Amino acid sequence: MSYKVNEQGNISTVFLTGEIDMDIADKAKGVILPLVESGKEVHINLKDVSYMDSSGISVLIESHQKAEEKNTKVIIKEISKSVLKVIMMAKLEQVLNLG
Amino acid sequence: MLITESKDFVVNSESLKDIRSFSRDVFAKRDIPQELKDDLVLAIAEAAQNIVKHAYNGEKTTDKMKVKILFKEKEIEIGFFDTGLPVVPENITHRNLDDIKPGGLGTYFIKEIMDEVVFKKDKKGWVNHLVITKKI
Numbered sequence: 001m002s003y004k005v006n007e008q009g010n011i012s013t014v015f016l017t018g019e020i021d022m023d024i025a026d027k028a029k030g031v032i033l034p035l036v037e038s039g040k041e042v043h044i045n046l047k048d049v050s051y052m053d054s055s056g057i058s059v060l061i062e063s064h065q066k067a068e069e070k071n072t073k074v075i076i077k078e079i080s081k082s083v084l085k086v087i088m089m090a091k092l093e094q095v096l097n098l099g
Numbered sequence: 100m101l102i103t104e105s106k107d108f109v110v111n112s113e114s115l116k117d118i119r120s121f122s123r124d125v126f127a128k129r130d131i132p133q134e135l136k137d138d139l140v141l142a143i144a145e146a147a148q149n150i151v152k153h154a155y156n157g158e159k160t161t162d163k164m165k166v167k168i169l170f171k172e173k174e175i176e177i178g179f180f181d182t183g184l185p186v187v188p189e190n191i192t193h194r195n196l197d198d199i200k201p202g203g204l205g206t207y208f209i210k211e212i213m214d215e216v217v218f219k220k221d222k223k224g225w226v227n228h229l230v231i232t233k234k235i
Contacts, residue, residue: 019116019119021112021115021116021119021144021148022112022115022148022151022152023112023113023115023116051119051140051141053115053141053144053145053148053205053208054145054148054202054204054205054207054208055148057204058201058202058204059201061199061200061201062201065199065200065201082137085137086141086208089208089211090196090204090207090208091196092199095199
């Protein structure tokens with residue numbers, strides 16, 4: 001997995017690339033959670049994420065819940081078809097903020 | 100005609116991408132819908148991840164697990180063999196989906212995708228033998 005972070009005002013956009021599995025999930029969490037904890041609105045762009053398993057889904061849930069604690073938002077953007085399918089399999093499409 | 104492909108992998112999280120790659124290569128040779136191939140790769144990866152996480156508690160090891168993909172006339176049977184801690188099948192549950200929290204989804208995904216998920220007694224020296232089956 002590789003990533004890029006764009007900062008614009010109070011919004012940080014994290015562009016993730018590649019496959020997000022158990023081996024990578026901690027790295028993704030390490031990028032996203034500090035931004036959420038700083039109180040920023042975080043957009044996670046998944047356009048170039050071709051595969052995500054339950055570990056990746058856990059990162060999205062944890063980020064979402066941390067954002068609620070911090071009174072901010074995590075919005076998941078440009079979800080690839082394959083990742084959307086996994087989010088829907090977990091019945092999270094009404095729980096996570098999908099932008 | 101039965102076609103079997105199998106490969107051994109060191110039990111660690113770094114092997115998961117190799118397991119996906121092996122599975123994709125095997126399915127690429129078969130005439131089944133791409134969506135089903137993707138689902139099967141996810142189920143295989145989740146089952147392998149469970150071995151790393153639960154049979155070995157994420158501990159470093161040089162032990163190997165075997166992944167065996169068997170194509171039958173009307174089903175695909177995937178076997179996982181490991182020598183980690185013995186699994187108690189009754190303890191394998193997934194979390195309630197309404198209880199939103201990180202974790203506990205891997206087993207749910209496997210059960211959603213596959214038609215049958217069973218642990219079998221293995222007589223060849225393996226400790227755990229999981230078999231997941233999909234009708235085609």
